[in-house]
Amino acid sequence: MEIRTGALHALLESDPAAKTAAIVALVAACRAGSVRIDLDAAIDEPPAIPGRPAKPDLVPPLQVGRRSMGTPEGRAMLIHALAHIEFNAVNLALDALWRFPGLPEQYYLDWLRVADEEALHFTMLNAHLGTLGYTYGDFPGHDSLWEMVAKTSGDALARMALVPRTLEARGLDAIPPLRAKIAQAGDLAAAQILDRLLVDEVGHVEIGNRWYLHLCLQRGLEPIATYDDLTVQYKAPVLKGPFNIEGRRQAGFSEAELQRYR
Numbered sequence: 031m032e033i034r035t036g037a038l039h040a041l042l043e044s045d046p047a048a049k050t051a052a053i054v055a056l057v058a059a060c061r062a063g064s065v066r067i068d069l070d071a072a073i074d075e076p077p078a079i080p081g082r083p084a085k086p087d088l089v090p091p092l093q094v095g096r097r098s099m100g101t102p103e104g105r106a107m108l109i110h111a112l113a114h115i116e117f118n119a120v121n122l123a124l125d126a127l128w129r130f131p132g133l134p135e136q137y138y139l140d141w142l143r144v145a146d147e148e149a150l151h152f153t154m155l156n157a158h159l160g161t162l163g164y165t166y167g168d169f170p171g172h173d174s175l176w177e178m179v180a181k182t183s184g185d186a187l188a189r190m191a192l193v194p195r196t197l198e199a200r201g202l203d204a205i206p207p208l209r210a211k212i213a214q215a216g217d218l219a220a221a222q223i224l225d226r227l228l229v230d231e232v233g234h235v236e237i238g239n240r241w242y243l244h245l246c247l248q249r250g251l252e253p254i255a256t257y258d259d260l261t262v263q264y265k266a267p268v269l270k271g272p273f274n275i276e277g278r279r280q281a282g283f284s285e286a287e288l289q290r291y292r
Contacts, residue, residue, distance in 0.1 A: 038097020041124040044081035085167030113155035114171035204278035239282035
């Protein structure tokens, strides 16, 4: 088995359970030593990327809707929104793994780890959604995360800058207050899932930061100025506080960058 081809196979799978199973199998094969990494192979992009189920319906972000967390439906809508983010995060990790040839072997192993952990997050959230009487697809979702994945498909540097260290890093800011609210609403099981998500997401953003800096060094680029240029070029969202400074520090943001978020 070749790891990038295996990742693309999982990416094209539309059924969430089959997608996560494909990732688990790829991880197991990698640990068993039966996976090779063809760093430089050119793989043609097939149509219909990414694979995803017929539901949820994809709508503009403001049309997703929300309810009070004081109601079971409101908590279910929140958990569904988080599950949708994690499902998209599975796809973005797989896309980062297969799409960009010629990087060091550790890059591909790192993104396989991210895909594996994001798949676990999705599974945990969807299982919890089931305890509330719902399943993934019962509410609409938006496609903002994947839109930036598609826009940065031609450049690994832009992908690392604007997906893990921009959009995914927002999770570092959002999870702590969200965890407090959902615990206050009495859903301690969901709060514990968010604890796990926060720990893992610090590692995922750190991976994005590390490979962004690697590519900047390789190309002779200054990281902060290059990041600013990329946010303008790709029309990235403007980040607004409050920011989780300590979480971002643990995820590899420099002190010079962190000063901009204070």
